Amino acid sequence: MIFLRVLILLLLLVLCPFLIGMLSFRFLPRNRQSVALTFVTGQLLSFALFEVIAVPCMLLNRYDSFVFTYRIYLAGMVFFTAFGARDLILRLRRVGVLQLFPGDHFPEPEALMDPYRDITDYKQRYTKEAILYWVLFFVLLFFQLYMLFTQASFDGDDAYYVTESVLAQQTGTMNRILPYTGISTTLDIRHALSVITMWTAFLAKASGIHAAIVAHTVLPLFFLIFTDLVLMESGRILVRGRQNDLPVFMVFLALLQIFGNNSIYTPETFLMTRTWQGKSVMANAVVALTVYVFLMLLENTIRLQRLTERRRKDKNSKRERYAPFILLTLVNLLAQISTSMGVVLLTGLIMLLSFFFLLYTKKIRSVIPAFLCCLPNVFYILLYLFYRGA
Template sequence: MGTIYTLVILILWLLLVPTLIGIIPASILPDRRRSWAVTFIAGYLLSLAVFELVAIPCMLLITYSAFAICCRIYLGVEILLASIGLFIGVVLIRKKKQEDLASGELNSITYRGIKHRLEAVFPGEQHVLAEDYMDPRGDVYGRRVRYSLEGKILWVLFGLLVLVQLIMAFTFASFDGDDAYYVVESVLAVQTDTMNTILPYTGGSTTFDKRHGLAVITMWIAFVAKISGVHATILAHTLLPLFLIPLTYIIYIEIGRMLFRRNPNKLPMFMIIIAVFQMFGHTSISTAETFFLTRTWQGKSMLANVAIPLLLWLFLWIGEDLEREDKQNLSNINKIAPWILMILVNMASGVFSSLGVMLGGILIGACTLVLLIRYRKFSLIGMAALTFIPNVIYLLMYLSL
């Protein structure tokens, strides 16, 4: 029963809760963007941003039982956000019932009924139908298409490659020297109810280490370990890769959907190439591929394999909107939506690594310059500057400690 309980908690907290929370930021996206994958990514970003806002004040301002208080506050906020997301989802389903002539299916528990409910919440998952091409007011751009037999076979091959990676990550946990610090920080938080006040190497008291302390990914791992009842070391080495590796590939799938919008059957081949690169990228101990499969849970790995690809995806998104600006009717909130997600990515970068604040800012500046040269939209400078606000606050806090 203990194993089943742990599995249910991990699925609930690492899959269901981020999806429900993601419905909140996804509500400002145009329908074609609101797929489950985009909602899930947005939910993870918002959850990590919230954890940063809760964990850092608890760590700096509370002397005793800091971790327990942090867990209570974060748990309450996450449940509140997930409840709001669930409420929005119910509202979207009811709205769909009023608009859809086939609303009777929305009341059934058949496959079609469940499918219609999911498409009401995640309209980006809808496939293009033959009659959609005949509708002069319809916008099939960005809608999902049916893959050819070759495309389906390639997706199966990609799934097998990912399965091999997950099995290897689960059965052959890799050890490295950073375990003596990062994993122990998570273990100490659970066992001693402290947050970065004990030196992992010796077990003695220490002053606050701002370089490692402000990157609160170790505290997030400790939180998941505490609510699931799994030892933090087992969680980091064995279980978290089963969730974080697919999350990374979901991000690359969204990147591929934009790169191969005109020929989606090339998308599974793109993903196979990415998976092979990840498997054979161990040309040194410092490559992103090495960290991806052997140090999946570490902040520097998540920075390289989650945050940076997310920034590239968002700039592809912005460029795509600018390219089709005259062909689509986007509201102002739809236009700034990717920039809002970029703010959350910057906050998540600070959760992963203190260095991520600087690297993310440099990448945003470089990509903004490229878009500025291509589209001559000087408003891009202002939007990019707004995304730097979390970075500036983080940097000022870092320098003041």
């Protein structure tokens, strides 16, 4: 029985997001089609799907909102997972296993001879020293996972956030029972729109595991690996052409995460001790994803400037233009799920990074799509104000 419950969690947290991520090959350029980014994008799509289902169900249905959310989201996950599996099978038939993820390829001889091909897009073979650094990183990662699993910390906010998940799992309602007293209450819109607690309840109900166990034991492992995958993809851009420096970069970040608990307010403290909370997701995953998107945008812009006019119009070059903004929209939706304050903070961060990007391009149209990506945040704020006033 326990094995079956763990298997269901692995399906929901690993296999389903990965297969859903195969749909991202429709808009990701070839050099971004890696295993890590496929999983990250699939998880972002899963979070976005949950939000567009959970929020309307919660606002329009008073009593059985979580029951409807659970059923619709589960059906949606099955549908998009099957759709992604179909894309995976078709791609395997077309290109084979070795060509499945171009973003993880080593350069082939024809790529080395092509004057228009940037071989820094490809992975390089690591030196023995770099392999040792990778081993060190995985040792540190295993230590972090072990401590998260065996030394789960107690936090005062558990009395609210984890209890909300437990109430949703046991009563079928969403944010209609006060966690502190157990009596019925009006909808607390400030916490209600951040539906990450309901996502935790979904995992708990689907797997049959208590929501407190999912929050304290399962989600810390998941979000740490998720955040490290995002940081690794960012590192691949920062050390482009110096691939052997990537494991050093990851070791440095792992040490920061382990020894960053010099205050209760640091992102590292939230990552290692309050991982299941939306504030931790915002401070670590969302911020890292936003920086990664703008790094991708900058790198794509530099690359497109070097191409001929004809190559700028091909399908892959067009993907390089709009793929970062699709990801940025999904990141905004993740911020909304995480915490209501994150909507304002992320919008400010996007404006700041867009300003620096504008200084580089000197073209106002280059940042207009970034502003449009914030429209979901505007709608979120208007929805908050409407129900706050009501």
